[in-house]
Amino acid sequence: MKTKLVIFDLDGTVVENNYDWAVIRQELGLTGGSILAYLDNLPDPDRWQKYAILEAHERRQTEMARLKSGVREFLEWLASYQIKTALVTNNNRENTCCLLDRFQLRFDLVLTRESGLYKPSGAPLVRAMEQLKATPDETLAIGDTNYDLLAAREAGLTRIFILKSAMTPANLDRVLVVSSFEEIKNYLERV
Numbered sequence: 074m075k076t077k078l079v080i081f082d083l084d085g086t087v088v089e090n091n092y093d094w095a096v097i098r099q100e101l102g103l104t105g106g107s108i109l110a111y112l113d114n115l116p117d118p119d120r121w122q123k124y125a126i127l128e129a130h131e132r133r134q135t136e137m138a139r140l141k142s143g144v145r146e147f148l149e150w151l152a153s154y155q156i157k158t159a160l161v162t163n164n165n166r167e168n169t170c171c172l173l174d175r176f177q178l179r180f181d182l183v184l185t186r187e188s189g190l191y192k193p194s195g196a197p198l199v200r201a202m203e204q205l206k207a208t209p210d211e212t213l214a215i216g217d218t219n220y221d222l223l224a225a226r227e228a229g230l231t232r233i234f235i236l237k238s239a240m241t242p243a244n245l246d247r248v249l250v251v252s253s254f255e256e257i258k259n260y261l262e263r264v
């Protein structure tokens with residue numbers, strides 16, 4: 074199967090960090106559902122006050138983030154085959170740019186939450202495919218959480234890789250769970 078595009082998640086996928094979403098949700102006074110959808114529907118000043126709580130966590134996690142092993146080599150390998158790359162993250166532009174600068178990484182397209190589109194909706198992935206001219210069949214998604222999985226499915230993707238971590242969702246039907254980027258490369262070399 075021809076692969077034209079690989080869509081990456083950022084936190085927990087390209088970089089390693091340690092978000093405690095249960096604690097963040099508690100601080101925001103939210104039990105279930107999407108944090109961003111909840112915040113965006115709050116009236117001001119609640120909205121910006123609670124965004125400040127989330128952003129403080131995100132800044133801290135951005136400061137302590139480390140590059141995941143094998144990412145750079147995998148991106149270089151994709152580039153050598155002219156396979157396009159997109160970074161689709163629910164994080165904001167400031168943190169995303171900071172991490173890309175710090176680790177000197179480059180993607181053909183970067184979509185942050187300022188796009189107004191965020192996971193678990195498939196919309197940001199659909200936009201990435203439109204902009205980089207790839208169909209769902211030509212696209213592969215790599216993430217680490219259930220939101221990545223839900224978004225990829227909604228966008229019509231069938232090749233979804235989840236990097237094994239503490240956040241690995243329990244219910245993983247029709248998903249390829251891998252431990253490293255090397256495993257994804259091996260898969261792509263076979264197909």
Ligand SMILES: [Mg+2]
Pocket residue numbers: 082083084085086216217218
């Ligand atoms: Mg993630």
